[in-house]
Amino acid sequence: MTHAIELRYGELAETECCLSCGSAVQRAEIRPGQVCVDLGSGRGSDVLRMAESVGPNGHAYGLDITEAMLEKARKTAARLGVTNVSFIRSALEKLELPDQTADWITSNCVLNHAEDKARVWREIARVLKHGGRFVVSDIYAVEEIPAEYRDDPEAIAECWAGAVTRREYLLHVLRAGLLDVQILEESAPYEKGKARVVSFTITGQRPDRCSCY
Numbered sequence: 001m002t003h004a005i006e007l008r009y010g011e012l013a014e015t016e017c018c019l020s021c022g023s024a025v026q027r028a029e030i031r032p033g034q035v036c037v038d039l040g041s042g043r044g045s046d047v048l049r050m051a052e053s054v055g056p057n058g059h060a061y062g063l064d065i066t067e068a069m070l071e072k073a074r075k076t077a078a079r080l081g082v083t084n085v086s087f088i089r090s091a092l093e094k095l096e097l098p099d100q101t102a103d104w105i106t107s108n109c110v111l112n113h114a115e116d117k118a119r120v121w122r123e124i125a126r127v128l129k130h131g132g133r134f135v136v137s138d139i140y141a142v143e144e145i146p147a148e149y150r151d152d153p154e155a156i157a158e159c160w161a162g163a164v165t166r167r168e169y170l171l172h173v174l175r176a177g178l179l180d181v182q183i184l185e186e187s188a189p190y191e192k193g194k195a196r197v198v199s200f201t202i203t204g205q206r207p208d209r210c211s212c213y
């Protein structure tokens, strides 16, 4: 994690401002008893929503790198008496969960921050159960982000300079072995920082185990 991410999201933890860029959790068809994971869970509102959907026999995990965000989420869950949730400090590139944990993985406006996006998608595939699904809202760049901004930690923390093109984004997803990839929503291009970006929500699945004959 860069210092810039910690600084930006540490300050935002106690605010009400919207940090999302799509409807990932609303699109997940979560059922009672399932296990769900939200990556970059922030103040925890999507995790609490998932906890309600999975009910007492299920569990919702929120993973985030910023301690202030995790603290805020834990306090809200405790205040509301929600017990089927866990908030865990974890980087996107090394998810602190065992293989085949999740029926659903969601994420909202987070993966653009990741330094190694190919690795993040491999981690998503690892943590999903066979047949488990992901729904991710994020941004992509209309054109490649110029080299002068691509490695700028502050510009990455501002949710634009870490964006990759749509083609590169989808290649990472497919190369991780995830299938049935569909784009559920896609905005018109808009200016963010020094880039033109698009917000979108994608879904897909870790394949079921193969039957061998």
Ligand SMILES: C[S@@+](CC[C@H](N)C(=O)[O-])C[C@H]1O[C@@H](n2cnc3c(N)ncnc32)[C@H](O)[C@@H]1O
Binding pocket: 001, 005, 009, 018, 019, 020, 021, 039, 040, 041, 042, 043, 063, 064, 065, 066, 069, 090, 091, 092, 093, 107, 108, 109, 110, 113, 114, 115, 159
């Ligand atoms: C734009 S906010 C979105 C928060 C939440 N998903 C929402 O929709 O309100 C991005 C979140 O991702 C977290 N984050 C950024 N980079 C991360 C990384 N490399 N690993 C884990 N979490 C990260 C930040 O701490 C922050 O809470």
